[in-house]
Amino acid sequence: MRTIEQVLDIDAMRQEIVDLGEQVGAADLWDDQENATRVTGRLSLLQGQVDRFAELSSRIEDLEALVELGVEEGDADSMAEAERDLVKIKKSVEQLEVRTLLSGEYDVREALITIRAGAGGVDAADFAETLMRMYTRWAEQHKYPVDVFDTSYAEEAGLKSATFAVRAPYAYGTLSVEAGTHRLVRISPFDNQGRRQTSFAAVEVVPVFEQTDAIEVPDEEIRTDVYRSGGPGGQSVNTTDSAVRLTHIPTGIVVSCQNEKSQLQNKASAMVVLKAKLLARKKAEEKAHLDEMRGDVQASWGDQMRNYVLNPYQVVKDLRTSYEVGNPQAVFDGDIDGFLEAGIRWRMGAEKAGAS
Structure with a gap:
């Protein structure tokens, strides 16, 4: 996940979200509708990407805690649940990894x-x-x-x-x-x-x-x-x-x-x-x-x-x-x-x- 975070440059995304948020809060934003559409669309896109990364990071932390608990308690049910979660998380990580390869000029578009x-x-x-x-x-x-x-x-x-x-x-x-x-x-x-x-x-x-x-x-x-x-x-x-x-x-x-x-x-x-x-x-x-x-x-x-x-x-x-x-x-x-x-x-x- 650290590598994916670096490739996506999550820190830069968060800073851009802050900057765009300030623009969205400006009273005269919609005086220029084309620029307002660009700003709000970019903000929504970046926020969605950061939220997906944060959600996946949280799921990985929860999985680590579940595995630790299962080992300490010798709980077979917890370990079985962890195995199922690991399969789902692995697929999500692979999908996020593929997303890092979409860097073409138009790749972000619908x-x-x-x-x-x-x-x-x-x-x-x-x-x-x-x-x-x-x-x-x-x-x-x-x-x-x-x-x-x-x-x-x-x-x-x-x-x-x-x-x-x-x-x-x-x-x-x-x-x-x-x-x-x-x-x-x-x-x-x-x-x-x-x-x-x-x-x-x-x-x-x-x-x-x-x-x-x-x-x-x-x-x-x-x-x-x-x-x-x-x-x-x-x-x-x-x-x-x-x-x-x-x-x-x-x-x-x-x-x-x-x-x-x-x-x-x-x-x-x-x-x-x-x-x-x-x-x-x-x-x-x-x-x-x-x-x-x-x-x-x-x-x-x-x-x-x-x-x-x-x-x-x-x-x-x-x-x-x-x-x-x-x-x-x-x-x-x-x-x-x-x-x-x-x-x-x-x-x-x-x-x-x-x-x-």
């Missing part, structure tokens, strides 16, 4: 995820929906809010595409390792001959930018289309043309939002997504990392970064890290922390190798 069905027809659309459920279940398990901006349903089953945000500090740094092509191999439930089917889905992850990361988008560069929201099987979600599709003409970027109640709300949400993608593109181009930031993947053969195999055997394996799990259903239910941690460590190793 994540905006887009999933697209690739090659494989209806199985690919079904797979895209399964991946969306996997990520939202993971977020639920960690108590991270999720905002769904758009879901485009396929005709028979599944999703053509979906865009949603995971609202948590470091969500981008954590989930960015998921960007790429995911491959599913299984007996297709949509094939009446019961044949094995290979299908693909592409995952794109970009950071959600703050209000202070303003980017100007002239009205003449945007084409706005409105249409009626649709649900699975073409069912109408509502009876008004409230869904909004924005096309950024110079870049060809298209975003949609149909999950709000009014056209005005949908347009505002779509603009959030469009600006995030445009700013990610701009900043990534400046650093020559566009593919890394946006996940330039084709969702087809020879491009995959992870395999989900359900037949003839069952395994989920990441092709970059070689991390694998023999229980695909648990993975689809959101148990992906092992893949995320392995991916973050792999990325750090790759960055060090590239710098040497």
